[in-house]
Amino acid sequence: MEPKHKRRVRYKGTHPKKYNEKYKELNPELYPETIEKVIKKGSTPVGMHLSIMVDEILEFLNIQEGQIGLDCTLGYGGHTLKMLECLNHTGHMYALDIDPIESVKTKERLLNKGYGEDILTIKNCNFKDIDLVSNEAGLFDFVLADLGVSSMQIDNPERGFSYKKEGPLDLRLNPQKGIPAFIKLQELNKNQLEQLFIENSDEPYAKEIAKNIDSYLKSGQLISTTTQLYKIIEKSLSFIPIKERKES
Structure with a gap:
């Protein structure tokens, strides 16, 4: 049957x-x-995720058949796919991504387009480890580093990257390692939180936000979702006129 x-x-x-x-x-x-x-x-x-400046990138890289290439952030695979097309099933393409969830989906997506492990090697690691990959693969003829997160990671509320829809306050590209953001918040004091916002986002109101988060946690409440954190930050910035908040 x-x-x-x-x-x-x-x-x-x-x-x-x-x-x-x-x-x-x-x-x-x-x-x-x-x-x-x-x-x-x-x-x-x-x-x-829609890849940016594809034509400009390909023109600059001037990829030739038989070359060895590296995409430092695989993401949805848009750039990788176009570079594979330039190689025309010769040479080899390496791609890195720290996200084990999306990289599996992208690997399957590219495999369905005819690009298997004979032409494409995907490694679940951070682009900072490019030297380790090079030790294995040798010198690369071309490298693309379009750094940052991808749309599909932000769109999925379960990943905890956006307050558009409520989700767990996680913020990990690799949820199999490290600790989620809501636990990290509990480990930091007010001064550490302020420094975190300054160093990672150049937040001009880091002091006000850190103070409110610290007060909230000291009251015995957890900040476990993205919308909870959003509301605390919104309250912290309530002294700013709404017009200025929208423009910033």
Whole structure:
């Protein structure tokens, strides 16, 4: 007997509310018409990432068949795919990504386009370890370092990168290592929090935000979600006129 077609999970109402039920956002490449419509509006479809300056990058790198290349941040794989196309199934492409969740999805996405381990090696590591990769792969003919997080990481509330929708205050690109942000907050005192905001984001109101967070935690309450932290920061900046807050 042929296996029955597996239907997608049903949800209440006309549209799914939970991110893990949003089938189009979990697998955007399966819905090209929706992707095209969103891109035409000037937006990035939820669940995917649009690579920037692709033509300019390829022109600058001038990739030749048979070369060895490195993409320091694999992400959704947009840049990597275009560089693989330039190699035309010759040479080899290495790609790094510290995110074990998205890199697995991207590996499968590129494999479905015909780029397997014979031409592409994906390593789950930080780009700071490029020297270790080079020790194994040898010298690279070209390197692309488009550093930063990707849209699909921010879009997923379960990753804890955005307050657009409530999610656990995590902030780890690799949730298998380290500790989530809400635990880290409990370990830092007011001065350490202030220094953290200054060093990592040049926050001009680091002192006010750190003071409010510290007071909240000392009252015995946890800051465990992104929206909780957002509300505390919003309260910390309430002395700033709304117009100035929107412009900053």
